[in-house]
Amino acid sequence: MSERVGIISVAQTKYHPNRADVSEEELSYEAIKQVLEETGISLSDIDSAVTCSQDFWDGRTISSMNIQHVVGAHLGHEDNISEDGINAVYAAMAQILSGRQDIVLVEAHTKESQTDKSMVENAAFDAISMRQLGLDFTSAAALQAKRYMYKYGITAEQCAMVAVRNRANAKNNPLAQEPMDITVDDVLGSKILVSPIRLLDTKPISDGACAMIMTTESRAKKLTKNPVWILGASNCYETHYLGDRDLADCDALTKAAKKAYSMAGITNPLRQIDVAEISTEYSYQEPLWFEGLGFCDRGKGGKLVESRVIKMGGNLPVNPSGGVLPGNPNGVAGMARVVEAVLQLRGEAGDRQIKGAKVALAHGYTGICGQHQAVMILGNI
């Protein structure tokens, strides 16, 4: 990338199990208002908005049609992404690099509380080969978890450690929905949803929104003292039919990570990245995504979960914010990882701050068993 793309402001709502007190646009407004106030930019200065929301969660075809007035798109440019919001950040980056858009507002919102999660997820499966079986993301995730545990000997205890660590980290995040002090035994004793996945192996229903302002390198330097730069970004998609993949491996993530790393000059992620924010809706995903991200060899994710490396104070702390497991909505989760990475690089992460963080990784995924994977490397130098 010649001229870099800068992120100059980020904001999130508090994540909550049921924001019945606000409409979707009011929820988005809570986050957007913060980024406008921080930067002094007004809605009329926004050249383009990239929104992220999904029709089935919102209960409306063209889900972004009711938020134009809060994203600066009333009589303005807007594009909508229906995958995870990390892809909206990517789209905004591409718009800025095109030279045609200067200041781009990125927004993501979902109120999971307002519909039936399993029905929305079931509709993502191919109507003829899989949907009629009654699968949802949790039952598909359980098929992946079992295959992964079988192939590489990952244990339920190692997965439970992920559930424990992320919820404990969330205690340092005032916006987290369910920070908790729990033990591995609590996880292993919680209700079985879809074996081997238990209640505490997954996240609760969540409502929330986040917003971000992005611009060119030169504008970013004028508009803020502490811009954060996108150093590398990539995504990768793989096959939809679950039987076509060995679910114990995540080839799409491996490819997305390699490309993002090569753009950012990362050859040794554990040494060169200071903090990582990873989307794990189910506990087994963390060790599996570690393998895809090249933090360890295939099958070694369980060992890495046990090690000090990824804990607060370790070489590469993963999810100081608590990540997705304490509660982040679908579609917002991955963009929230970018937001958290930015806070870390600006030194604004409060009690969850990793001191002196200079390079951060944000990861998001969309779809069944991590079908679509996105990786972003950010830096502050």
Place this chain on the structure above:
Amino acid sequence: MATVTEKLEGMDVWLYHGQIYIPNTFSAGAVGSRFLIELRDKKRIMGMRCPTCNRVYVPARSICKDCFEQLDEWVEVSDKGTVLTYATDYETKSIQPTGSPIVYGIIQLDGADTGFVHMLGEVDPEQLRVGMRVQAVFQKEREGSILDIKYFKPLA
């Protein structure tokens, strides 16, 4: 659309309960249709071989994801296979075709190079394991649907 509204307790916020009902007509396409018709009429599970990579896809499909080849070599695969993974769904959900718990499985059928996503039945949860051998059980009344296979049961 339902038009029930309720007031949120302690606040002047009204909640509107809507439901979108949108009918869809999904075409199985020429290849998918023959796959379903073979299930219905002959209780045969059909795959399709890619001439370039030699992979046999089940369910049969018309295009290879790796080679971008148009496929037309039909292959009948066995109704018996090996469980690659499984998961028991204990939750009751409106989307489910049968009562819970439902045991899902991905089965590599003999003669296929891909896994087949379906359900397992007549199986004790204690008995479930990756690698177990199973066989398709067909419905008596079949209509040309993936559910014409009732489930896969363990081979004795």
